[in-house]
Amino acid sequence: MTTDLAALVKSLGLAAKVRLLTGASAFTLAEEPSIGLHEMRFSDGPTGVRGLKFTGGRVVTLLPNATLLASTWDEQTAYEVGKLLAEEAAAQQIHVVLGPTINLHRSPLGGRLFEAYSEDPLLTGRLAAAYVRGMQDSGVAACLKHLVANESETERNSMNSVVDERTLHELYLLPFEIAVEDAGAWTMMAAYNDVNGVAATEQNYVNNEVVKGGWGYTGLIMSDWFATKSAAPAANGGLDLVMPGPDGPWGDALVAAVEAGEVDEAVIDDHVTRLLRLAERVGALGEARRWPAEIPEPDSPVRREQLTRLAARGITVLKNDHDLLPLDRSTTVTLIGRHAVETIDMGGGSAALNPPYQVSVAEGLTALLGDRVTVIDGVNVRTRPVPARGGFLTAPSNGRPGIDVILFDAAGNELERRFCAQAKTMIGMDDDLPAPVASARLVADVHTDGPAELGVMGVGDWTVSDGTSLSHGSSPTDGSSPSHGTSPSHGGSPSHGGSLSDGSTFSLRTSGGGMGEEVLTPPYRTFALSPTPSSSPSPASHRLDATVTIEGMGLFGLIGNVASRESVDVIDDAVRAAAGADVAVVVVGLTEEQETESADKDTLRLPGAQDALVEAVAGASRRTVVVVNAATPVLMPWLDRVDAVLWAGLPGQEGGHAVAAALLGDVEPAGRLVTTFPAADGASPAWSVTPVDGQLPYGEGTFVGYRGHIAGQAPEPAFWLGHGLGYGEWQYSDVRLITGDAPAITVTVTNVGRHPSREVVQVYLRPVEHDEPVRLVGWTAIDVEPGKSARVSVRTDRRMWRRWNAESHSWGDRLADGGEFLVARGLGDIRATVS
Known part of the structure; x- marks a missing residue:
């Protein structure tokens, strides 16, 4: 029996109705027992259901990223992913998963392209519709995002996308239209940016005239987190729900706007009706839904099989001279590269989550070929330190990789202790605590038998100390990293600045933390840690203990990384090893420095000396395979010198197993590119993502990606949309x-x-x-x-x-x-x- 939503809305007073239209917390909506409305719970997607915590949450399944899944060009795969994510949501009693991201790959510089499917609106729309059907067939709402013309991250909170009407409809609105028409998506998310001078959260033309009017959309439009800028203009502009809560621009201001006649109460009633319709669809209105009890664990055999297959099938064969691939199992392989030993399985920002493990290519290939594989680390691929991955930092509370965080109120009373496997935590947004956080201690044990970089990441003033010999390191005062591989000897003088003595204090300055903020320039300090003396029987263990005063919201963490060797030495080692094997497999790629929310790229070149590494190995090896561990286009100046190239995307927690299966042909890497790969920087129809005076013109019109290349508006690309050789x-x-x-x-x-x-x-x-x-x-x-x-x-x-x-x-x-x-x-x- 259909619920009489109009009667429920009519039973509520104005203040009660408005209260429902702003989140109750970072990821929940308020209940209203008088009408049988239960709490609704939201979670970020789209490559996993992280839950109600931005960082430090429960262990969940990490899927391959969107471009890799889309590379299957398979709607059944998209449907399976939707079903899988619905199961992951049900395990946490999540009603709405914030995905799929269906903005287009307008410029290859876009930092968040790894979350989105394709440069083509039809491919994007049909895959999104299948994903939505898979999720909503299980009673979990999908959320199409970000409405609209949100194809880059630079100045995303203030920039104005200038798009002509035809281009807006034929390209950027089309995936949303398809997902509504073919799958009836239950929610959408309005973007941060302006569109043609009007905020996306206030877009009467897009939200009201096109989506709700022209398409007859009955679902709910929510804001991106902290995107809403006004009360009456947003309410009249078609926005139904402000996120997050409990604070925001609506509340009393929206009640006053209605009472002043600036907003008709019928507008509020429509917003509430859409919210109640969503609640009814997801089982949060009337009798509460019953969640399934038996759901595969993130590390279960069911998930391992699914994730390996899904990732491997999307991997794309870009080049395969003389049918080198798949490799024969009798082949001896030298596996080379930092991405081989520290494979990047997910992007940065709100897509990041806490998986049970992440399999490297080295682990995956060694599991299949055993001692026929020799693994050689590669050149450094990062320009700044990041929170440690693996066992370099461990939490004193349990000895597991990660850090301990202790939160305090203004009086110094302890509020909470949390273990953070990612060596970082978000403070001030999703905390459910009895009092505001005023300060925090971040503590980790450091394990090393050689030079290392340690440091702190975040916003504010830091006090750092340790329990043993950390004062033998050094503390640069300009925010730079110490020279790699030049740490002082144990007990010697520091090589830079002054020594970091117990209780030293230094200040950090940053433009702010916030949702998805991953850019550490310059909110971090690092110092070198002395190598363990040769007489020491085991790696040294140091205690890193940092205290920060909390003002507002931000990401905070500890940095711990082994100091990198000089590139020339690493390349020499790789060349010697490659010369002795049948095949050299070099794994190169990007990191979350380039593929992240909140920042765009400025080049398609591989970071560091990775190109030089490939060139040198190709010159020494009998046969060379390159695996590209990146979600978006990169330049390949060595393409003519290598025998085979696999594009592996960001392959999720089973990434190493998937790449190994593809290399050996256990699963055919049958992917087809979803984005055109330009042959050089600047050689694409749309390039710049940097607004000028706040304006970003979409001047290429409908000639985006392959459309512009084939029309002669950009040079011949390195690889076209749809390219993929398979086997x-x-x-x-x-x-x-x-x-x-x-x-x-x-x-x-x-x-x-x-x-x-x-x-x-x-x-x-x-x-x-x-x-x-x-x-x-x-x-x-x-x-x-x-x-x-x-x-x-x-x-x-x-x-x-x-x-x-x-x-x-x-x-x-x-x-x-x-x-x-x-x-x-x-x-x-x-x-x-x-x-």
């Missing part, structure tokens, strides 16, 4: 057109290779009109055994035949019937054209 070889024949309102293409594909393989037949439309870009209109994937053929049908999506008319503000036009279809394995490998 099959393919012939296309008997291509036919079936006409209709949404025409279809049929084609016979034959696997003439040696391995079973999955083919993705892609169809693009090249319109006859000169001002219309080439666009993806459909695709179909199929698995075929060696020597076998299959007949494939690709039905074009009717939505790609529309053209937005900016004069009538509607889909008033249809593309002319003239033009041609491109039948392709990616736009760099067009197999047939059909007029």
Whole structure:
């Protein structure tokens, strides 16, 4: 029986209604027992359900990142991911998961692209719809984000995206429209940025006229966290819910705005109705839902199989000369690179979470090949210290990797002790404590048998001490790191500045912490730790103990990393090892310094001396494979000198096992690129992500990514959208057109290779009109055994035949019937054209 939501709303007074429209805490909504409304619980996604804590929360499953999952070009995979995340949500009684992210890959510099699917609106929209169906079929709400034109992070809280009306509808709104039309997504999130001079949280045109009006959307639009800037303009502009709480710009101010006639109470009633409809859908209205009891644990065999398969299937073969891959199991391998031993499995910011483990490529490949693998560390890949990963720092409370954090109120009373596996914690946002936090101690034991970097990360004034010999290190006063590998000998004089004596104090300055803040420039200090004397029977253990005065909100943590060797020495070791093996596998990539919320990239070059490492190894090795551990495009100046390249994304907690399975062919890496890889910095249709005077024009219009490249608005790329070789070889024949309102293409594909393989037949439309870009209109994937053929049908999506008319503000036009279809394995490998 359908609940009479209007009657429930009518039973509430104005203040009670307004109270429901701001979060009760960082990730919860208020209950209202008088109408049977229970608390609703939200969690960040989209690569795992972190829960109600921004950092230091429970151990949860870490999935492969969005671009890697999207590289399967498989709606069934997206549906499975939605179901998996719904199970993860149910384990924590979470009602709403904040994902998927369906902003487009406009510029390859975007720092948050790893969370989003693709540069193409159709591919993004259809995968998002499948993800939403998977989640909501289990009664957990998905949240489409970020509405809209939120394709970069620089000045994201204040910048204005300037987008013409046609481009807005044909590209940036289209994935949202598809996910609403095909899957009925229950919530959306309004972005931080302005759109054409109006805040996304106040966008009457987008939120009211288009989404709720034109699309008939019955769901709820919430703000991004801390994005709402006003009371009446946001309420009238279609925003239904302000997050987080309990404070915010609504509350008493919105009540006053209604009483002053600035906001009609009917507007408030509509917002509350949408909130109650969400509650009804997720089981938080009336009789409380019953959550399933048996859900696989994050480290269970079920999850291990799922995550390995999902990641491996999305890995993309970019190059494979002479069929070097898959590797023969008798092959001897030298595995090289910092990313081989410290594989990056997730991006930074609100997508980060606390997984049970993260498997490195070194662990994964060694598990399959044993002593046929020799592992060599690579060059340094970071420009700044980060919270330690692994067992370098351990918490005194339990001896596990991580730190202990003790929180105090203004009177010095202890409020809480928490263990933080990620060596950092968020303070001041999601704390459920009896009093505000005034100070915190961050404590860890440091284990090292050689030079190291230690330090503190966060906002405020720090006092740092230790229990043993930390004073033999040094404390730079300018915020720089000590020289790598040049720590003083034990008991000697410090090599920089003055010694860090017990109780030394130094000040930190930063522009602020906040949600997703990962940029440590300059809110950190580091100092060198002396190596253990050669006479010592075991690695030294030091106690790092830092106290910080808390003012507001921010991320705080301890830094602990082994000091890096000089690049020339590392490369020399790699070259010697590579010369003695059948194959050298070099793992390179990016880190959360480049792929994170809150910051964009300024180059596509690999950080550090990774390019030099690949060049040197390729010159010495018999055969060289490069694995790219990055979610977004990178430059490959060594491409012609290596034999094979795998693009592995950010592969999640089973990342090392997935890469190993792909290298050996246990799972075919059948991925296809979801973003065009430019051949050089600046060589893409849209490049700059830096606003000028707060304005970021989307001047390329609808010619984003491959659309601009194929139109000649940017040079030939290194790799086109849709590229991916897999382990099959393919012939296309008997291509036919079936006409209709949404025409279809049929084609016979034959696997003439040696391995079973999955083919993705892609169809693009090249319109006859000169001002219309080439666009993806459909695709179909199929698995075929060696020597076998299959007949494939690709039905074009009717939505790609529309053209937005900016004069009538509607889909008033249809593309002319003239033009041609491109039948392709990616736009760099067009197999047939059909007029």
